[in-house]
Amino acid sequence: MSARCLAPRGLEAALRKIGDERYHHLHPFHQRLHSGGCTIDEVRAWALNRYCYQRTVPLKDAAILARMDDVELRRIWRQRIHDHDGEIGDAPEGGLRRWLVLTDGLGLDRKYIVSMDGALPAVRFACGAYLQFVRERSLLEAIASSLTEMFSPMIIQQRVAGMLAHYDFITEETLRYFDHRMSEAPRDADWTLHYVKEHARTPQTQKAVLEALKFKCGMLWAQLDAIEHVYVNGAPAPGAWAPGTGVTEPMT
């Protein structure tokens, strides 16, 4: 990264290039998941560990909200928390409860999932790093770390189509989390990209937002590395979820 200041359009191109090179659509585990190559236990391991990430999302959004002095910003940003936490009562259920519909559909016990007892340490550490990042870095960097949403509609389309086509234990109903994300993520990404292009107007702040997006891509990638290592390559991991644990409905 040179010390040259980019035009907003150039900054956007640099951000998109990071997605092209580092976003987890490139990860072999996702290619396996979407193409039908996973066993049900590999899908369970993914859904169980990703709950840890889903649970982190409204927490990081609340941490960012708590750093926004500008009420106009807060009115916009808080929608993300509504989207994931849902409302008191049943509807809208929100993203977190929609994720549990997926783990239900995979025959996993809700209490076990929510306890995160079976989540891999590496996944917890990655999620913890994300929370720390949005608490400790500048507000601009914290906001910019959400820019992975620019790339998520692409992966969600592949995922939904691929999983429905290849796994008889997956239904449109259990994947309904992703239907909502298909409209929420582009709305959020458009707003964030506009904000970042408006506010990153020096070489230093542009470098910081590019690094923030690299950090976020790294934390998503590291989760899949950990899942692949333990559950696809079969590496032992003391205390990690083992197939059978927390499974209430045998669905093989």
Added chain:
Amino acid sequence: MSARCLAPRGLEAALRKIGDERYHHLHPFHQRLHSGGCTIDEVRAWALNRYCYQRTVPLKDAAILARMDDVELRRIWRQRIHDHDGEIGDAPEGGLRRWLVLTDGLGLDRKYIVSMDGALPAVRFACGAYLQFVRERSLLEAIASSLTEMFSPMIIQQRVAGMLAHYDFITEETLRYFDHRMSEAPRDADWTLHYVKEHARTPQTQKAVLEALKFKCGMLWAQLDAIEHVYVNGAPAPGAWAPGTGVTEPMT
């Protein structure tokens, strides 16, 4: 873990059992490293990533020191910081500079190592989680997380003997970090074990110190999983250190 209160001897036995089951002496990457199965680039990847952990050690000790209200405790605990940071000037050099003697010996550029630019995200996240743990948990849990030192003399003996026997690019000189740890770690572990046995006298605090040791074993294990996944299994990892980068002296 039942809600029964253990006698101090029973608590020690439960702590040692965690080490037997979860300490990273069991990790396949260590078995590979110690038995001569690693390439020089795998040893470099290990030393480069472990610098990230070494760098964390005096920071976590300072964070713990900053939480000790009792000056008697502080006078004891601060020795750990001296051991790793060394003195102003050249001697004693301390553990961090001794680690750089190892990376020097592997032909790695010091500036590159210290920048941690090539460290894997998963390793950074694990180290960050350790810092968070000692800042946020009770002082007793923060102290107890150091109890992995009970198990380190065993692994150090295997490592030094194995690496000297199997790698012509390793010398007694480059492994001198471990000579010092052979006396420092048992001294620290004895003190910590005594402290924990004295202060964990309820089922709740005993459960907390056992969980603290499990957490620490998990953060050590996760680092090796990440190194093994990327550098032994050859999984792609965007932005990770690639053999050749930061190598000043070709030593193959």
